[in-house]
Amino acid sequence: MKILITIISLLLLSTGCITKNFNKINTDTSGHFNLTQNETNLISESKQRKKVNKHDVNNRAYKAKLTIEKLCRKRVNLGKNAAINNINKRSKSLAIIKTLELMTNNERANFMRIYNNGNNTISSLLSQQFKHSSLRTKAAELIKEASIIQIKKERIIISDLDNTIKPTNDPSVDGYVYPGTVKLLNTLDQKTTGDIHIVTARPFGARNSLNSASIQYNSISYGNIFGITAWLLGFHNPIKDRKVENIRRIMDQNTKSSVVLIGDDGQADAGAYLQIMQEYPERVEAALIHNVIGRKLPEAFYASTNSIIYNDFEDAAETLYSRGIINKMETENIINSLRNQ
Missing domain, CATH: 3.40.50.1000 (HAD superfamily/HAD-like)
Structure with missing residues (x-):
């Protein structure tokens, strides 16, 4: 048994262990590190993601505006009974609240700015789209949290x-x-x-x-x-x-x-x-x-x-x-x- 173990050990020492991507980081003659193509691609992809995410952040308030306007355009079906229409109104209010919650306070402040500066106002949104007082209060709290943030006026x-x-x-x-x-x-x-x-x-x-x-x-x-x-x-x-x-x-x-x-x-x-x-x-x-x-x-x-x-x-x-x-x-x-x- 000892002889078998000794033979295996000698074989490992003579052949070496295979390590994948052993040359992942190389150095040139000046001592600087060179990245492999894989790492270069990863860094490039990371920069691209940051660029996309930054663009998405700048658009988030606008996308929320579009979402809420679309929800507001949904009409009550007069052919349905009052109970079903009441459920639909509540669902719409909850969807608006969820849209507001998904934004940061800063994004919500920008949303308020562009929403108020178009064809609508935040006050009309609260009064017309929230028939249940508890939901209106919840939405108003989200708006109030963002209203104290100073937003730079843009062109x-x-x-x-x-x-x-x-x-x-x-x-x-x-x-x-x-x-x-x-x-x-x-x-x-x-x-x-x-x-x-x-x-x-x-x-x-x-x-x-x-x-x-x-x-x-x-x-x-x-x-x-x-x-x-x-x-x-x-x-x-x-x-x-x-x-x-x-x-x-x-x-x-x-x-x-x-x-x-x-x-x-x-x-x-x-x-x-x-x-x-x-x-x-x-x-x-x-x-x-x-x-x-x-x-x-x-x-x-x-x-x-x-x-x-x-x-x-x-x-x-x-x-x-x-x-x-x-x-x-x-x-x-x-x-x-x-x-x-």
Whole structure:
């Protein structure tokens, strides 16, 4: 037996033990450590995950807003009895509470900011969607916890839709959206997603167009049929008046935020934006007008140092960069996205 053990020991010593990935870390002649390809891949994947997670954090408040708005749009079925409808209302309230609970206080504070600055308010959410006092109290407590957090005001973007985002009457472009639009809007929308507001002359029907174009918008402010009719008949320009009214409301909801205005030369955008620049001179960073039909704009708009007239979003990005509104890397990303479409 002793002889057998001795033979096995000698064999092990002579052949050595196999160790997987023994050369996992090597050193070069300078003494620096070199990582294997596997470790390099792991580090790269880790960085990518951090980047994705950071982007997800910035979107979490906006995603919560969309979730809660979707829940709020669910209607009570009048054909069902009161008991079933009561259960459905309670389930909706619980789902809203769960959405609020899944956010950190900081995310919830950002959610409150973008929710209040759109077409809805937190107070209406609590009063209309929580019929049970205990659930309303629970939701109010979650809101109160976040309300004490100081959230930095971010830039808001107010944009027209037709011939600005969507090439409605522009035969030179196919598709739902002008090339580079989404990237430019997302770039202007700063750290927390949810500050893009659409102000359109359309009386309805903007939501589907925006969803088709994958625009992450906060709110939509519509025009009306009477305004469009009066404009077509050559009367005064009620489209401009309506847009100014809608833009004022958004700016007054975002009292400390700067704004970038984006429109086109087709109807009333330049006149409306000129009036807004005159009323809020310290807050308008830039007013961009897309040159689609070559219509002459108000002389005062041309003269404004904040006005930008652009032919495409590459042109717009380069001008925004020259004004210091976006940086070089953001500009290159917009241009690359435009060229890849």
